[in-house]
Amino acid sequence: MKKWKYIKLITLAILFYSCSNPEENSSVEAMYFPPNNSSTWETKTITELGWNESQVQPLLDYLELKNTKSFMVLYNGRIVMENYFNGHTSSTPWYWASAGKTLTTTITGIAEEEGFININNKVSDYIGTGWTSATLAKENLITCKNLLTMTSGLDDTNDAIDPASLTYVADAGTRWAYHSVFFKLQDVIAQTTGQTWDNYFNLKLKTPIGMTGLWLQTITENVYWSNTRSMARFGLLSLNKGNWNGTQIVNQDFFTNSTTTSQNINLSYGYLWWLNGKTSYHLPSSQFQFNGSIIPSGPNDMFMALGLDDQKIYVVPSKKLVIIRMGNAADTQTAALSDFDEVLWQKINAVINP
Template sequence: MKKLKWVLGIVLIALVVVAYFNYPKLNLISGYASKNLASNVFIAHRNPVDVNLYDHDMSLINLAQSKVSQKDKSATASVYGLMQRKAVYKHGLGAVLTNDEYTQHNFFETPHRTIVTDTLPFPYGNNGVNDTILENVDYAKLEVALTNAFKNPEERTRTLLVVHKNQIIGERYIRGFSKDTPILGWSMTKSVLATLYGILEYQGKINVNTTAPVQEWQNDDRKNITINHLLRMQSGLAWDEDYFKISDVTRMLFLASDMTKAQKENKLVAQPTEIWNYSSGTTNLLSGILRGQFKSHQAYLDFPYAELIDKIGMHSMLLETDLEGNYVGSSYGWATTRDWAKFGLLYLNKGDWNGRRIFSESWVDYITTPTQGSNGTYGAHFWLNAEGKYADIPRDLFSVNGFQGQRVFIIPSKDLIVVRTGLEEQTDEQFNTLLSEILQSIN
């Protein structure tokens, strides 16, 4: 009995120490857990037990205890009963963390969707896939590449899709996932948000080289920041993109009602173009600027779906909003693996979608031009291989990247799209190996 009391005492002391040093983070931990659980259950229709067991199996997040309420479509989480947070779901808008200002979505508009049922196969429709065998593909080698991608459980790959010549040539999913499961793209959503600017520019409604229309900046040096600077992450504004502490990005995602303000309120630490600094706050600022281009909130909500998402048949895609109704362009876009591939194919085909032009060819040149200060790794809300980060892969590769190794790789010279989703970030070497093995199967 004394030994048991001693052990329990040690455990209690350990819990107190952990709570003491991490108490300021509890709001973020329970916020992440409740928001992620609500979105996965109500958007992706996943089993909450699996989400808690696998998705929340990461440092600190695994301290949270989370549960779902089907009654009010919500999820709550806390850390040993401390700092409970709640996320609520609304159809068409996704899940959002509540706070002291709001206990639910504070507006009624939801996006109007146009979902067309057709008889075309992927990619221009959703009626299955072509079963044509491409003569230049060694399917046995491709099968080995797919198998290798899932061989190491520590890499936590969930889905993998290979598209060549507009045709799916390889596809694989782990248990609990299928072609119909929406996947959170995290920062892949940034590239979707940027594409909306490409569409507006093609329509003659905006010029990315004009100064950003932010009223608060007009009386200081920030007035010289252009939309181009924001798209290239070279505005010179202060920003701390650290997900493992209380930082600009974690305060924005898990505490803010209006995520478009986080970057807007920061000061300059350098003049535009002097430094490159990756910033999720910048993308959400761009989302707020985008909202200002429309006469109504409804028009803003409808635009991404009417002019991009539903127009190319990405009907599984959902962009989540914050409590003020702004699209969280930095992080919260969901789509099936096949629909993420469609987004890549739109860029592979330089803005043309089965004869319908979505944005100009010059937009692809723009987003793939290396940004000063990024060492050739970043364009305009897209990642690049211009300096050979992936040593064995063509330099024309560009990609859509997200947290935990979400990727859409676009390789124009090989007419190739590779989509990988998972729960673990991969090194450049690991991605280089994956892509190399796939390319070796294509003559």
């Protein structure tokens, strides 16, 4: 008799807890993925989420003041905010800049899963020797993983990636330096798959998740351009650890490694992804170590694709958020990381944490 009494009490407690915690109940709502080849995209309102509606306009005012062209917030895959500024529209393409590095990461993971490459193998195994000006012994130390983690040891004083510009500074793996040499991974992919980089990218990533856009070659870089929703689709794929509506686009273990500290020099860097909430970080064009988190106001589990002129993909698993910002440089600082991130997150927090 006493046993049944306890069971009834436990059952009542569970019912009370579930009824009194709507936020917990809402967490069971299925992740949403927008259909491909359609403008349809489910939405969620600020009111439905219990966010602070009075702080939305100050956020939008700040974004417009800071030369923003588009801003999107996804919660659990659904659009909560989608705003365009300064003549930009939902169909206007814009450049990802270095935020597009993470596209190269994803394709590298797919190519490895399909058996074309092994990221622990040296780059010269795939594109031949002489792709740098380093000695053969030093060049052969550089693996594909070194390119993913920015630890090639090659000179980073300019972004050119011709052999004459890729000179030896330190042994691979012993120095972190932000550099465009990672683009050599696109040559590796093209060589090993027997396809152009664009074709393999379109087949394995762009088409499966319904992105639009194209790669445009500059003197030193191959830059991706797309509309804002396409960037948000990639952010949603990333929130789901490489899974798109039940289809694993990129191996989950590879994706997890991509968004985890990849070396012991810059703790805030994975495989071309920036990581928040670490105890220290390095900035592009610097060998100085800064203590603390990159964006103190941002969530500790956030990982980020960051590009020149403040192109942003923020992914926050704990809050089921993907946040996109495209535009011109917010301030005079134009590097991938800027003070803009910190102030922007203070504004975002005022909305999502009432």
